[in-house]
Amino acid sequence: MSLLTQYDADAAALRRGIRRFLIVAVLATLAVAAAIVVRQGVFRQTTSYSFITNSAQDIVKGQQVRIAGFRVGSVADVNLKDDGQVLVNLEIDADHMRFITHDARVELRKEGLVGSATLEILPGADKSRLAPAQARLAFSRADGLAALANQVRDEFIPILKDIKTITGALADPQQGLPGTLAQIRSSSEALNTLLANSNRQIEGIGGTAIRILGKTEQDLKYLGQTLETANQRLPAMIDRTQQVLDHVEKITAEAETSVPPALRDGSSVAADVREIVSGAKQAWPIRNFVDAPAPATLKADSDPRGEAARAR
């Protein structure tokens, strides 16, 4: 009899234990569900804003919206309108509405140039007026790698065109330097001839001298015109050359700041890799498989440059 009483007491204790466990489990599940709901912002007070863009590239529903790097909301939905434009609705925490001015702008940025895309709201200059709820904000995309590449290309194309124009102008046999120099040379030769003639004749024949001097004057005038032409062309060419040099100098200056750090980075990366490989080789159990090299011996070569044959 006492055995049966003892059994009933144990069974009741077991039932109580199970009941308590189930209650705790249900409560924990409810707490987790509540946390998820709160985290999802179901009870959060939000305000809607929107913007229009011509492409939904890199914009997805649920994407983070930030102000000054802090998450303040997310993309509620992305819809394609009848006119082919894309309407993007944003849900922003009501607490952060005070940062969104009427001239605020939404910018699509990539973290670290190639990382994930985020939307950043950039407040405008006029802080006196806030954007009303449902306001449509301006939108722009920050420069990505493609844009930077295009920018570099846009910088280089005019320079290449300038160089092509200048080299073309300089090389042109009629209009360029060769033509101008040929004109100057022919004028100088004519002048030399005339001066030689005048030297021979000037003593006896005054009239002839006057005529020759007149001709000389004409030739000098011609030479003056030629030099003037050259004078007109050269400054323009020099200006263009100067522009090209300015471009090149600018690019060089930019490269000076960007290239050496890149090279230094490459060098330090190589050193890091060497260190990592060396560390890995030292780590157990890899070091069991990688033996340290033995002292090196080089093959004998008493004449590595073959100089014996050149003792001529």
Added chain:
Amino acid sequence: MRASLLLLVTLILAGCGSTPQPPEPQRLRAALEAESEGAKRYERGDYAFAARRFDTAVRLYAAIDDSRGAARSRLHLARSELALGRAEAALGVLATAAGSADAGLALDILLLKAQAQLALAHDAEARQNLAAAAGLCAGTCAQAASLHLLQARAALAARDAANALAHAETALKLLQGKDLAHETGNAWRLVAAARLATGDAAGALPAAQAALDIDRRLALPEKIAGDWLLIGDIRRKVGAGDTAAAYRRALAVADAAGLIQISMMATQALKDIGMEKKPAR
């Protein structure tokens, strides 16, 4: 199946649980790796990189007070400098090595010094060092062939062709059956040059051809170009009609490998025989 799986797991665990090998000191290992990497680069013909790695090895060995390792790396560094044509630098390295090396490396240092001095045309000093080396190499030492080759070069420089030929032929005999292709090529080249100097141009030609065959097999442009120059000189001496072709081959190899000095010598040789500089076919 289950038994074999258990066996496999047991084996893996036993392997992992075995006593790990005691690690070598990291700095010693780094020095050995630098030396080994330099040696690999030297064998590939990348002498500039090899010299940098040997220089690193010297510093690493010196930092752990391993004088033998440092001296050995200095010798490697000197050999790289010689291969780069920087004999003065090699002599500088050898001067520091001589002060710190043990007796085992003394002969190597003397031979390398002589080699650098011959390259700089300091023939008297080279002969002194070779005499000292011969004293250390009494009987037969591992470097006997190299010693004879350097003695042959010194004799050639002193216009003692008969002595040069004797040393070169002795070296050739010592090198027979040994895996020392570089030195065998050098020996044939010296035999050819010595025979040419003694007036035996007909005997010099096959020797030069043998040197060229070895150097081609080893793919050494500087030596190949030098061999073609030598062949050109021999053909010129015997009055063969294809002298210009040999000089042009030397020129083509030198131009392709960027060997300015040999290129100039080949151009001059072509001018000397009244031929214009034309690329070899």
